[in-house]
Amino acid sequence: MAALESxxxxxxxxxxxxxxxxxxxxxxxxxxxxxxxxIRLFSVIKYESVIHEFDPYFNYRVTQFLSKNGIxxxxxxxxxRTWYPLGRVIGGTVYPGLTLTAGTIWWVLNSLNIPxxxxxxxxxxxxxxxxxxxxxxxxxxxxxxxxxxxxxxAVLLAMVPSYISRSVAGSYDNEAVAIFAxxxxxxxxxxxxxTGSLFxxxxxxxxxxxxxxxxxxxxFIINLIPMHVLLCxxxxxxxxxxxxxxxxxxxxxTLLAALVPVVGFNAVLTSEHFASFLVFIIIHVVALxxxxxxxxxxxxxxxxxxxxxxxxxxxxxxxxxxxxxLVASSPTGGWSGRSLSLLDPTxxxxxxxxxxxxxxxxxxxxxxxxxxxxxxxxxxxxGIIACFSPLxxxxxxxxxxxxxxxxxxxxxxxLMLVLAPAACIMSGIALSQAFDxxxxxxxxQLGGSSKxxxxxxxxxxxxKDDASAGKTDKGEExxxxxxxxxxxxxxxxxxxxxxVKSKAKKKALVLPLETSVVALxxxxxxxxxxxxxxxxxxxxxxSAPSIVLTSQSRDGLHVFDDFRESYAWLSxxxxxxxxxxxxxxxxxxxxxxxNRTVIVDNNTxxxxxxxTVGTAMSSPEKAAWEIFNSLDVKYVLVVFGGLIGYxxxxxxxxxxxxxxxxxxxxxxxxxxxxxxxxxxxxxxATPTMLNCLMYKLSYYRFVETDGKAYDRxxxxxxxxxxxxxxxxxxxxxxxxxxxxxxxxxxxxNRIRGRAKKLKSKTTSSGxxxxxxxxxxxx
Amino acid sequence: MVKSTTKxxxxxxxxxRSAYVATPTNLKIIDLYVCFAVFTALIQVAYMALVGxxxxxxxxxxxxSCIGTAVLAVCxxxxxxxxxxxxxxxxPERAFADFVLCNLVLHLVIINFLG
Numbered sequence: 001m002a003a004l005e006s007x008x009x010x011x012x013x014x015x016x017x018x019x020x021x022x023x024x025x026x027x028x029x030x031x032x033x034x035x036x037x038x039i040r041l042f043s044v045i046k047y048e049s050v051i052h053e054f055d056p057y058f059n060y061r062v063t064q065f066l067s068k069n070g071i072x073x074x075x076x077x078x079x080x081r082t083w084y085p086l087g088r089v090i091g092g093t094v095y096p097g098l099t100l101t102a103g104t105i106w107w108v109l110n111s112l113n114i115p116x117x118x119x120x121x122x123x124x125x126x127x128x129x130x131x132x133x134x135x136x137x138x139x140x141x142x143x144x145x146x147x148x149x150x151x152x153x154a155v156l157l158a159m160v161p162s163y164i165s166r167s168v169a170g171s172y173d174n175e176a177v178a179i180f181a182x183x184x185x186x187x188x189x190x191x192x193x194x195t196g197s198l199f200x201x202x203x204x205x206x207x208x209x210x211x212x213x214x215x216x217x218x219x220f221i222i223n224l225i226p227m228h229v230l231l232c233x234x235x236x237x238x239x240x241x242x243x244x245x246x247x248x249x250x251x252x253x254t255l256l257a258a259l260v261p262v263v264g265f266n267a268v269l270t271s272e273h274f275a276s277f278l279v280f281i282i283i284h285v286v287a288l289x290x291x292x293x294x295x296x297x298x299x300x301x302x303x304x305x306x307x308x309x310x311x312x313x314x315x316x317x318x319x320x321x322x323x324x325x326l327v328a329s330s331p332t333g334g335w336s337g338r339s340l341s342l343l344d345p346t347x348x349x350x351x352x353x354x355x356x357x358x359x360x361x362x363x364x365x366x367x368x369x370x371x372x373x374x375x376x377x378x379x380x381x382x383g384i385i386a387c388f389s390p391l392x393x394x395x396x397x398x399x400x401x402x403x404x405x406x407x408x409x410x411x412x413x414x415l416m417l418v419l420a421p422a423a424c425i426m427s428g429i430a431l432s433q434a435f436d437x438x439x440x441x442x443x444x445q446l447g448g449s450s451k452x453x454x455x456x457x458x459x460x461x462x463x464k465d466d467a468s469a470g471k472t473d474k475g476e477e478x479x480x481x482x483x484x485x486x487x488x489x490x491x492x493x494x495x496x497x498x499x500v501k502s503k504a505k506k507k508a509l510v511l512p513l514e515t516s517v518v519a520l521x522x523x524x525x526x527x528x529x530x531x532x533x534x535x536x537x538x539x540x541x542x543s544a545p546s547i548v549l550t551s552q553s554r555d556g557l558h559v560f561d562d563f564r565e566s567y568a569w570l571s572x573x574x575x576x577x578x579x580x581x582x583x584x585x586x587x588x589x590x591x592x593x594x595n596r597t598v599i600v601d602n603n604t605x606x607x608x609x610x611x612t613v614g615t616a617m618s619s620p621e622k623a624a625w626e627i628f629n630s631l632d633v634k635y636v637l638v639v640f641g642g643l644i645g646y647x648x649x650x651x652x653x654x655x656x657x658x659x660x661x662x663x664x665x666x667x668x669x670x671x672x673x674x675x676x677x678x679x680x681x682x683x684x685a686t687p688t689m690l691n692c693l694m695y696k697l698s699y700y701r702f703v704e705t706d707g708k709a710y711d712r713x714x715x716x717x718x719x720x721x722x723x724x725x726x727x728x729x730x731x732x733x734x735x736x737x738x739x740x741x742x743x744x745x746x747x748x749n750r751i752r753g754r755a756k757k758l759k760s761k762t763t764s765s766g767x768x769x770x771x772x773x774x775x776x777x778x
Numbered sequence: 779m780v781k782s783t784t785k786x787x788x789x790x791x792x793x794x795r796s797a798y799v800a801t802p803t804n805l806k807i808i809d810l811y812v813c814f815a816v817f818t819a820l821i822q823v824a825y826m827a828l829v830g831x832x833x834x835x836x837x838x839x840x841x842x843s844c845i846g847t848a849v850l851a852v853c854x855x856x857x858x859x860x861x862x863x864x865x866x867x868x869x870p871e872r873a874f875a876d877f878v879l880c881n882l883v884l885h886l887v888i889i890n891f892l893g
Binding site: 239297 | 783787797801834839845865891
């Protein structure tokens with residue numbers, strides 16, 4: 001850092017300061033890792049070490065299989081206990097990164113004779129990788145702006161609620177490792193860009209491979225990096241380092257992506273990857289142009305340009321025409337459904353109701369931005385401005401990253417997660433610059449005029465920084481870390497001074513002492529508010545395992561453990577080969593905890609199969625029995641929240657069942673279930689609604705609870721209170737009536753004369769089939 | 779018009795040639811290697827056009843190995859070229875070692891993907 005020769009004692013003093021700074025940085029990073037790990041442990045403390053939600057149960061089941069049977073069985077696994085009778089090729093349809101990571105950790109620990117169970121490893125994988133992700137953020141921001149900004153960004157990422165929501169202890173989902181892989185890949189890309197070393201380019205490709213293994217969001221990387229390369233070329237920042245950073249990544253990255261079975265040949269055939277190939281060609285053209293420009297005289301170069309442009313345009317035109325024809329021949333233009341719904345947010349609701357029905361795929365509301373990234377939401381613009389002075393390749397990259405992630409987070413709430421690291425990086429940069437200015441001002445004011453004003457380069461953004469920082473309450477980490485960081489920065493400044501003194505002194509911005517002190521205190525207070533909010537969000541909002549519910553009442557804490565109660569009942573009281581039908585939300589949990597074969601599950605890969613189950617739930621009892629019988633179903637499971645007021649039950653989801661079923665079987669019409677466009681289940685409900693299977697299975701014998709059959713979720717008494725089930729029998733209802741399991745009654749052996757005539761009358765109105773074995777698909 | 783264009787083309791060709799002759803021998807060897815790799819890739823594409831693209835993974839791995847090693851050789855050339863100011867403190871041995879490492883990773887992946 002001190003570029004000039006200094007006398008001997010000053011050199012050792014500088015070396016001592018550097019050493020002290022490095023040790024302090026390492027200590028702070030260790031503390032950040034511990035912080036990131038511990039803030040995610042609330043659910044383990046409040047509830048227990050259990051896997052949350054729905055998707056993690058599938059990942060847990062796959063990890064169990066991997067740990068029991070080994071990796072070859074895992075690659076070749078065909079799962080016949082789900083999507084009956086179709087089955088599912090697990091090896092080819094799952095992103096293996098998460099399960100392989102957890103499996104490796106389990107195997108390593110067990111071979112060291114630390115006997116952790118697979119469940120414990122799965123539960124704690126996410127907090128461990130969030131600590132790694134904070135360290136990766138430190139490395140990335142250090143490459144962009146320096147280690148002070150790096151530490152600030154790392155601490156912000158350790159606590160940001162948006163990331164906590166998907167990586168609590170127990171949330172064993174792809175994003176737990178994918179966010180770490182994302183940030184690490186970006187760090188290696190920036191490092192390659194800054195150093196031009198092919199070694200880092202190789203590491204970059206390997207990190208990208210890990211990202212492809214982990215999450216479908218890898219397409220974000222393979223589109224963002226080409227966009228950045230294009231941006232650099234267009235703004236005249238092409239350099240050989242850019243070529244080294246990008247070209248090997250494309251070739252090696254495409255190959256590595258094609259290695260993962262889930263992606264396979266999609267790595268070269270789908271539109272999500274075309275941007276990288278296009279920019280690959282463009283960068284080669286640009287590199288060639290620069291090379292020829294270097295070896296020719298300017299006059300000859302002009303001649304070359306005119307000659308080449310005329311020929312090149314023709315060739316380009318032909319190639320582009322072929323490409324457009326190829327892409328237009330596929331109905332979606334080569335994009336997958338999920339990617340298309342990202343580009344055109346209205347696409348899913350028009351064409352693919354399943355994608356539209358997932359609550360995570362809805363656009364976020366404005367308050368959710370403040371809930372999820374809190375004070376970072378208004379530190380980000382300050383960071384963007386700080387990135388522009390000076391603008392380097394790496395800072396243009398993070399600006400592009402934040403802009404793209406803000407757009408995508410506006411489309412889908414789930415992608416707020418991709419915004420979080422970008423927001424933390426930007427805010428870390430902004431905070432670090434603000435602190436630089438304030439502490440520099442204090443030092444200048446206290447030290448007198450002999451010390452030159454350093455930070456000459458970042459004073460242009462200083463007024464905007466402290467104007468915005470001072471007025472609104474902003475800040476960041478814990479006081480202890482902040483003061484030690486301030487101390488480290490103070491020690492770096494004297495080293496800056498000799499080099500600055502030798503340049504022509506720029507009139508630097510120095511604030512009055514009182515302003516700086518007050519602004520620093522306000523920033524600390526802002527940091528305190530951020531920490532309080534993050535801890536509150538982690539403890540109250542994002543730590544619910546959703547398989548166990550609690551509620552506070554006057555007589556203490558109520559625990560609703562109905563889900564596990566019913567899965568345990570299923571696993572103890574049914575045969576191993578019995579098939580259970582339910583809505584697709586509960587498929588993963590049923591296979592993992594109850595160990596029974598299900599018809600549809602959360603993977604939702606087969607819309608027709610889900611539509612079949614949806615049609616069955618929307619049909620009258622007899623038709624539903626026919627459908628379920630044809631699928632060999634023995635038990636039907638419904639979730640009902642009317643007794644305790646649990647709002648995410650099947651009756652609230654019922655309209656989606658109707659829509660999805662109606663999308664494939666046209667005799668199910670949504671209008672039949674609505675009275676005047678309103679969805680109701682009380683006495684004003686339509687007869688179709690009151691006769692459908694979902695209504696009957698949810699409200700059977702409900703009137704026995706309080707005599708009036710008052711549904712606490714819909715806040716009304718139900719329409720049909722006293723009825724009997726003809727084709728199903730109730731076998732289990734959980735303690736709070738949340739889960740109800742019914743068994744299909746076997747078909748009657750004899751049909752009496754009068755019933756035969758009635759039977760033929762009902763068949764002619766419903767299913768058109770003459771044979772005794774009814775085929776519901778006609 | 780055509781005559782001046784052909785004359786321009788000839789002038790261009792001559793000046794390109796004379797400028798290229800001046801490059802050092804080690805860079806010319808790397809350029810030859812790049813041309814060989816690209817030529818091999820083109821032959822593979824022509825073969826695929828004749829015979830059909832099954833098995834696709836073998837075709838992909840063959841073509842991408844050629845293109846990959848060409849790209850890596852270009853990176854090596856960039857790093858070893860004495861006229862590049864940005865890389866003047868990078869030892870050519872280090873550049874070559876990086877080149878070998880990256881090629882190793884590339885061909886490991888190729889062998890795995892070849893099928």
